[in-house]
Amino acid sequence: MKVLLVGSGGREHAIADAIARSSDKPLLFAVMSKKNPGIAKLCTDFKINNESDFENIVKYAKEKDINIAIVGPEAPLSAGVSDALWNAGIPVVGPKKVCAQIETDKAWARNFMKKYDIPGNPKYGVFENYDLAANFIEELKDVAVKPAGLTGGKGVKVTGDQLPDIEAAKEYTKELLQNDSVVIEERFIGEEFTLQAFVDGKNIVFCPTAQDHKRAYEGDIGPNTGGMGSYTNVGKLVPFLTEKEYEEAKEIMEKVVESIYEETKTYYQGILYGQFILTKDGTKVIEFNARFGDPEAMNILTLLKTDMTKIISAIANQTLDKLNIEFSEKATVCKYAVPEGYPEKPVKDAGIRILKEDYGNDVKIYYSSVYEKDGKIYTTGSRSIGVVGIGDSIKEAEAIAQNVLDSDISGKIFFRRDIGTEKLVQKRIDRMNEIRG
Numbered sequence: 277m278k279v280l281l282v283g284s285g286g287r288e289h290a291i292a293d294a295i296a297r298s299s300d301k302p303l304l305f306a307v308m309s310k311k312n313p314g315i316a317k318l319c320t321d322f323k324i325n326n327e328s329d330f331e332n333i334v335k336y337a338k339e340k341d342i343n344i345a346i347v348g349p350e351a352p353l354s355a356g357v358s359d360a361l362w363n364a365g366i367p368v369v370g371p372k373k374v375c376a377q378i379e380t381d382k383a384w385a386r387n388f389m390k391k392y393d394i395p396g397n398p399k400y401g402v403f404e405n406y407d408l409a410a411n412f413i414e415e416l417k418d419v420a421v422k423p424a425g426l427t428g429g430k431g432v433k434v435t436g437d438q439l440p441d442i443e444a445a446k447e448y449t450k451e452l453l454q455n456d457s458v459v460i461e462e463r464f465i466g467e468e469f470t471l472q473a474f475v476d477g478k479n480i481v482f483c484p485t486a487q488d489h490k491r492a493y494e495g496d497i498g499p500n501t502g503g504m505g506s507y508t509n510v511g512k513l514v515p516f517l518t519e520k521e522y523e524e525a526k527e528i529m530e531k532v533v534e535s536i537y538e539e540t541k542t543y544y545q546g547i548l549y550g551q552f553i554l555t556k557d558g559t560k561v562i563e564f565n566a567r568f569g570d571p572e573a574m575n576i577l578t579l580l581k582t583d584m585t586k587i588i589s590a591i592a593n594q595t596l597d598k599l600n601i602e603f604s605e606k607a608t609v610c611k612y613a614v615p616e617g618y619p620e621k622p623v624k625d626a627g628i629r630i631l632k633e634d635y636g637n638d639v640k641i642y643y644s645s646v647y648e649k650d651g652k653i654y655t656t657g658s659r660s661i662g663v664v665g666i667g668d669s670i671k672e673a674e675a676i677a678q679n680v681l682d683s684d685i686s687g688k689i690f691f692r693r694d695i696g697t698e699k700l701v702q703k704r705i706d707r708m709n710e711i712r713g
């Protein structure tokens with residue numbers, strides 16, 4: 277089996293590793309915008325190319341006689357890479373453009389949820405006109421302001437956080453309206469969790485839930501990032517989540533998959549990522565993504581026991597109902613080592629010393645935005661190395677990841693020591709107990 281992977285980050289290294297672990301020993305090929313040394317090592321061949329340039333990607337896939345492709349990031353999905361590969365007769369894991377709108381167009385996603393009566397939608401409005409948007413901000417008072425299009429997860433700002441008051445929310449709206457329409461939403465207060473699923477358009481298989489940490493610094497302060505680290509618990513529930521809330525999130529995602537087909541007459545085939553928030557009024561939707569989360573993919577795919585090649589084939593053939601997908605009964609904690617100064621003024625081209633890459637079953641190391649020169653690894657300015665500790669509890673997994681970061685990885689980098697610690701996890705539990713009353 278020849279598998280083509282599109283993408284070059286930490287998420288894609290985790291996908292590549294899961295494919296490479298498959299018992300049928302597939303041959304892996306990749307199209308990467310920049311050479312990820314971790315992915316490159318697992319590949320039979322790779323091409324450095326713009327990941328959204330579907331003409332060249334199709335050409336490469338045909339040249340290499342690819343049987344199936346998987347697209348990691350959202351930008352190629354938005355550009356129609358999946359459509360182009362399917363049109364060329366190559367099955368793809370990663371939804372077609374029309375389905376990927378669930379992530380790539382925030383206004384489409386909210387209007388779609390409203391039209392199909394999908395639970396968890398906030399009060400919201402989509403605006404092109406500043407005065408109307410400003411009136412709506414006055415009405416809601418506590419708001420999230422989102423550009424409608426793709427922002428790499430960094431364009432959303434909320435009052436009481438990055439926006440100190442209503443005036444700041446209006447100012448930010450004005451700025452965004454110069455380039456895009458703007459979605460103004462009621463701000464939700466609560467704990468967030470991630471639920472990811474394998475989807476073939478007719479069937480959906482859920483992964484264990486995870487919690488990401490968006491803020492750059494310990495104590496959940498500082499600028500927003502793509503995600504500094506994430507954890508999963510033994511079993512499917514992060515510790516502050518109840519079975520009932522988990523079921524609510526599952527039902528929402530099932531309804532999304534069903535309704536996307538109704539709306540677009542196209543099956544959603546790929547990964548669906550739900551970002552949920554538990555509020556005093558129940559389980560609400562922050563957003564959906566049309567791909568695995570980064571870093572959450574590193575937690576989930578590390579735990580995956582079933583061959584990834586079987587899963588991607590079942591997604592392409594719409595036979596997920598015939599496959600038993602299993603995850604190890606372990607907890608994971610992923611911590612990203614990022615360059616000093618990240619995300620605002622990251623150190624670039626700084627060497628990172630990595631003492632060891634293979635730790636057997638306790639630890640996984642995934643490369644993200646780094647490059648290799650003369651056998652050494654260097655930062656490019658974005659998140660560099662994901663370290664995943666695996667243990668019988670979150671506490672144990674945290675200690676394992678922390679130990680590797682402290683003793684075996686060094687350079688002009690930093691990471692959040694608090695992710696996955698007992699103290700921070702307990703804080704989440706206490707907060708949810710308080711919110712639920």
Ligand code: GLY
Pocket residue numbers: 429488502503565568569570571572
């Ligand atoms: N970890 C958040 C995301 O991948 O969008």
